[in-house]
Amino acid sequence: MATGQLTHESGPPALPTNPWPALWALVLGFFMILVDSTIVSVATPAILADLHTDVNAVVWVTSAYLLAYAVPLLITGRLGDRFGPRQVYLVGLTVFTLASLWCGLTNSIGGLIAARVVQGLGAAMMTPQTMAVITRTFPPQSRGQAMGLWGAAAGVATLVGPILGGVLVDTVGWQWIFFINVPVGVVGLVLAIRLVPSLPTSARRFDLLGVALSAIGMFLLVFGIQEGQTYDWGTIAGPISVWSLIIAGVVVLAAFLFWQARNRREPLLTLGLFKDRNFSLANVAISSVGFAITGMMFPFMFYAQGVLGLSPTNAALLTVPMAVISGGLAPFVGKLTDAVHPRWIAGFGLLCFSVAVLWLAGIMTPTTPIWELLLPMALLGVANGFVWAPISSTATRNLPLEHAGAGSGVYNTTRQIGAVLGSAAIAVLIQARITANLPGTGGGGSAETGISHLPPALHDGFSAAMAQSLVLPGVVLIIGFLAVLAFQRPRHMVRRSGAAEPVGAVEK
Template sequence: MNHTHNPWRALWALCLGFFMILVDTTIVSVAIPTIMSKLDTDINSVIWVTSAYLLAYAVPLLITGRLGDRFGPKNVYLVGLVVFTASSAWCGLSDSIAMLIAARVVQGIGAAMMTPQTMAVITRTFPPDRRGAAMGMWGAVAGVATLVGPLLGGLLVDSVGWEWIFYINVPVGVVGFFLVMRLVPRLPTHAHSFDLVGVVLSAAGMFCLVFGIQEGESYDWGVITGIISVWGLVIAGIVILGGFVAWQALNRAEPLLPLRLFRDRNFCLANIAIATVGFAITGMALPLMLFAQNVRDLTPTRAALLMVPMAVVSGGMAPVVGRLVDRVNPRYVVTVGIVTFSGALFWFGSILTPDVAIWRLLIPIALLGLGSSGVWAPLSSTVTRNLPMSEAGAGSGVYNTTRQVGAVLGSAAMAVMMESRINANFPPLPAGAPAPSGESMGDLPERLREPFATAMGQSVYLPAAVLLIGLVAVLFLAKPKPSAWGGDARGQADGSEEQPRPLGISPSTST
């Protein structure tokens, strides 16, 4: 077989870019205390470095999946990779928090163009009986990125500066570009119209909701300016998003969000579950890094080493789980994964004190890796199994959007939770004394370390509780049906056309 038609080599090439996206998400968390100091900003402002990226990542995913269907996953992926790589250099050149946030928005758009294409290639080039193993490799990449991101971030911040957590993407992006050009096949395209009204409504609704939630504590949940209030923005966001859903139901052309996909029970429930996982993954890292560096005085590198057990266990177990979900009901695997994940977070939050032994932290962190490894492959395999070929891009776009919406809300909600818990636990400051922020946050007075540790521990309970919503969803997952389409890897890689089938209808012969 020609190497360009080997789905595994193509997947490896695409996973390099996916790996870079995930590393760039995790690498920032370990650098946040340093960025706060160097750019002289506070916790709420620096969290926008993550929230802006995630918001710009989430909103376009619905349309970038369609772009992959229309112009080919390979072409859209390559354009996204160029945007992501160039904006990474811009991030490193930023000399203010506002400039860094703007660069992260562009970086998020590039990531949004890349991510759906990876999943669409998996669903279109791997037959159903090998798709779980492919998703397992996808999950293993996520686990390794969880390890490499914080470790590499710590080493770069300690040695050459925080800017290099972004500069490092440039050579990786160049290598990834040439690998995708060489190894990823051109797949058949499908004509699509583009719902620009839906894009505007979803973007406006998400922005109002996220800005209102994240900035609420800063404005004491009151008036922001003039007649604009925090609660007004939150309510406006919910109303606009409701209007977006209504428009999708009324749009007779081709809606941005195909509501018919949600007629499939597993697709609907898996999307709910992955939103809670995205919330938890994004929300848990920041309290840990702030605790390690500000309470325990660990360097960024030593703080990042705390994540090693999670990454090693997650990366090691992901291929095993991937093979397992090809043989057993994914519901059982993902149920154990979410229970373990949530329980580990509750455990971790309960032991955060200034004098806790490091080895005691490593046990729940390792369990976090075990839990997360039982989530990615089962949910990814379940959510795409019943989709017709012509909906591969739209389905993966919806799924990735749901995950990123959860991550955006997790980032925003954690900003509120941490600020609220700090205000609740800190003793009253002397009159006129500034609240710890920016550079001063890196050198907490002894009297503030106990309440700060308590605040970070209490903050971790939020993602732990949100995961329980995902647990309820996965308990109702149905046993997967035979796949609605086979998708022979060789045929698709050769560019042969396929006939789309109605959603949920299995062919008479399935692989």
């Protein structure tokens, strides 16, 4: 069979007349992935103390997950095109659920990191399938509404995750932030089996060399960045230094891009997708969002629990304004995305996002009242509500349907690469700022005392370190803001305007 030829999963597929039930089933799994990420940020001080580790090691609980999530997304998007989104999603959900059980049962930091790697692989199989189903079952004029639901799930997850995580950590222990995924995963499997349709597939070859180069390059780069402070940016072992790992990562990733350009058969990364200007710019924007979301949560939660003395539950409650406003705005913004140029919607959201993070960095002191912290949190909710739907729908709206899975894979890969780099960079920055503001502490904190029992004498320096760390994600968001300002008008808007332009035309 010729490469790219359409086939079917099992006989001629009948697309659903109402695609919403299938989307709801898939969004449940996507929601679980996001909840899992936000839950862990709340539980990190508890994990740090219970497993007798340090800040850098406990951040790897998230970084390992994000790295394992990011690297396979290119090929899992292709797997969805080849075997069907439904099949790949079901396998990924099964892996994710079983790995969650493993996370809860482990009693060592090494075991937890290993389980999180497997969990990330499951998440990588699930995520591209959701966007692919939206692209392939919803008409262009209503994809914004579907992406609005996708964005609403992200907003609600930011509320449910931290609060549920705080309650579980305070009552039954951090292990239950993972155990809770098991029943949700079982329900998600049943719903997906019943509601998600089989869609046309296409024969694909798999670029194994591309997979190896991307995985090795990303690992070397992220490991070098995150471990740099631990080894004082010097030698790790023998001739291996931090900078040699970072440089090697950049070189391997450059080789990966070179191979993708030379591969005329089935490259892992279809560089031709980037000929679509909106797709390219949306990838830049979403990587900045991934960087910022991951990068801001660690210092803020450390500050709330270590300086303000809040319990995990009460620290999580600080995110309520953000989550409620984001979840409430997302469906409205989804409808708006189908009618208004996405540059104005996404641009407003990213500008609010950057202002809110920098505002938060400016007021994080030991004496800041709780109500004052809630103001930038509310602005973060507005930002999140205006970011997800317009960027996501703009990324894939102009792509051919047969490349829906590949496009979704690339888009989610760049989002996760941003999150990985955000996690790695913020770990380095936190350690560096703690060392600068609290000389003699070593930058890693004490596993015995833990961040949640930080002595009052250290509050000034620690809060300054966390506030200074927040500046980085705030600045990175400006890059995303500039990218979305360059969006072109989507094709369905050009055709709807009645202009006598060819179907493929776009308008600035």
